[in-house]
Amino acid sequence: MPIRAQNRRVSRTAVAALGAVGLIAVGAAPAAFADQAAPELVVGDIAPIEGVRPGSSLDQSVTVTNKGTTAADKVWVFYSVTRGLDFADVPSNCETHQVPSYDEMTAKWNVVCEFAQAVAPGASYAPEKPLVIKALDRALKDDLRVLVADSDPQLDESATTPVPGTAPAVKLVERQPGGEGTEQAVDVPVTSVNTADYQVTGASLTGDVGDTVILKAQFNNRGPAWVLTREGEPLVQVLITPPAGTSVVEPHGFCEAKGKAYACGTSQRWVDEDGGETYVFKLKIDKKVAGAKGSVALSTEARPFDPDKTNDRDDVTLDVTDGGSTGSTGSSGSTGSTGSAGSTGGSSDGSDSSAGGSSAGDSGSSTTGGNLAATGSSSATLPIAGAALAVAVAGAGTLVAVRRRAQNPS
Structure with missing residues (x-):
C-alpha cells in the first residue's frame, strides 16, 4: 500500500532520463567537451x-x-x-x-x-x-x-x-x-509543531435481500496541518469491514481484501488539510442478519500529530427491510444509484487537492442478450445489417474514384 491511482501521467523525471540516454546514444555530446575544465x-x-x-x-x-x-x-x-x-x-x-x-x-x-x-x-x-x-x-x-x-x-x-x-x-x-x-x-x-486530525466516517445502508447497495466510506484530514509522509514512514490505511449478511460485488480500486476486511490506501503519499478519500463499494445483501454492523477504521500505526483517537473508527449499519421488490439499489444518502468515488479536497498547489479516489465503476450493462436483442427486433436485423454493408461498400468505392480523379486531373 498505497494502491496507486490509475491513468497517471508519465513521470517527467523518467522522460528526462530517457532524453539524456538518447543524446548519449547518438553522440550529441562531443567527447572533447567532457575534458574541458568547468x-x-x-x-x-x-x-x-x-x-x-x-x-x-x-x-x-x-x-x-x-x-x-x-x-x-x-x-x-x-x-x-x-x-x-x-x-x-x-x-x-x-x-x-x-x-x-x-x-x-x-x-x-x-x-x-x-x-x-x-x-x-x-x-x-x-x-x-x-x-x-x-x-x-x-x-x-x-x-x-x-x-x-x-x-x-x-x-x-x-x-x-x-x-x-x-x-x-x-x-x-x-x-x-x-x-x-x-x-x-x-x-x-x-x-x-502542529497537529492534523485524521478521521473516518461510516454509513447507514438500507435494502432488501437480493439488493445491491452502495457503501461510501470516507477518510478525511481535518487539519489544521497537511501531512507529508516521508520515505520509510508508514502510510495510513483505512480498514473497511462490510456488515454480516453481505458480499462485496465490487470493491473500491484502492482497496484489497484482508480476511473479512479490506485494506484501503491513499492516492498519494500526502494528505492535504480538508482532503482525503471516498471509498465506494458495491455490496449485495445476501440475507438478513439481526444487528448486522460493519466498520470503517484507521490503521493503528503511531501518529503523534493526531492526538484525537475518538474519530478513528465508525460504524457501517445495515437495515434489511421486509417485503418490497428485489434488485433495487440503495445507499447511504441515495437510492437506485451506483455512485462513484468522490473527492474530499482540492489540488495541493494551494487550492488544496483531494487525494481523490477512483470511481468504483458504472452500473452493469443490460442482461437481455446484448444491444441488438434489447431492441426487441430479431427478423429484421440481418437484412438491415446487409443493406448497411452494401451502402458502406458503395460509399468507399465512390471515395476511391474521387481521389483518383483528384490525383489525375483532366
Whole structure:
C-alpha cells in the first residue's frame, strides 16, 4: 500500500532520463567537451530544521563553494519548499514561481536568485542576507531543497510565470572556506509543531435481500496541518469491514481484501488539510442478519500529530427491510444509484487537492442478450445489417474514384 491511482501521467523525471540516454546514444555530446575544465559549485551542509511554529519565520543561510578548477562567472541559488512553507521578503534579484502537484510530486514554491558575481576556484560565498522562509498554518512535515549552479536552472514545464521579488537586491559576500558540502543540491526536512486530525466516517445502508447497495466510506484530514509522509514512514490505511449478511460485488480500486476486511490506501503519499478519500463499494445483501454492523477504521500505526483517537473508527449499519421488490439499489444518502468515488479536497498547489479516489465503476450493462436483442427486433436485423454493408461498400468505392480523379486531373 498505497494502491496507486490509475491513468497517471508519465513521470517527467523518467522522460528526462530517457532524453539524456538518447543524446548519449547518438553522440550529441562531443567527447572533447567532457575534458574541458568547468566550475564545480557545491552547497554547504544544512542541518534538519525542527521545532518551527506555524506563523513564525526562519532565516536560511546558504554557502556556495567552487570546488572546480575554473571560475564561475555567475551563480544561481535555487530554493524550493513544500506547501506548508512559503517565502517572505524576496530580493529583487530573485524570482518566485510555483509548480502544482503532478505524478508523485507535491506542489512546490520556488525562488531562483541570480548573482552576477564571479566565484573563483576554492572560494566560498554566501548571500549577504539569508532568504526568509515562513511556516504557514498548515505546516507540519515539509521539505526544503537548495541547489546551486553556474547556469540558470530550467523551470518545470508546469511552473507558473516567474515574478521578481520586491525587497532590496542582495549580493554574495566571501566566507572563509570550511564546512562546505560535497553536493550541488541538498534536501532538508523541516518539522513544525502542529497537529492534523485524521478521521473516518461510516454509513447507514438500507435494502432488501437480493439488493445491491452502495457503501461510501470516507477518510478525511481535518487539519489544521497537511501531512507529508516521508520515505520509510508508514502510510495510513483505512480498514473497511462490510456488515454480516453481505458480499462485496465490487470493491473500491484502492482497496484489497484482508480476511473479512479490506485494506484501503491513499492516492498519494500526502494528505492535504480538508482532503482525503471516498471509498465506494458495491455490496449485495445476501440475507438478513439481526444487528448486522460493519466498520470503517484507521490503521493503528503511531501518529503523534493526531492526538484525537475518538474519530478513528465508525460504524457501517445495515437495515434489511421486509417485503418490497428485489434488485433495487440503495445507499447511504441515495437510492437506485451506483455512485462513484468522490473527492474530499482540492489540488495541493494551494487550492488544496483531494487525494481523490477512483470511481468504483458504472452500473452493469443490460442482461437481455446484448444491444441488438434489447431492441426487441430479431427478423429484421440481418437484412438491415446487409443493406448497411452494401451502402458502406458503395460509399468507399465512390471515395476511391474521387481521389483518383483528384490525383489525375483532366
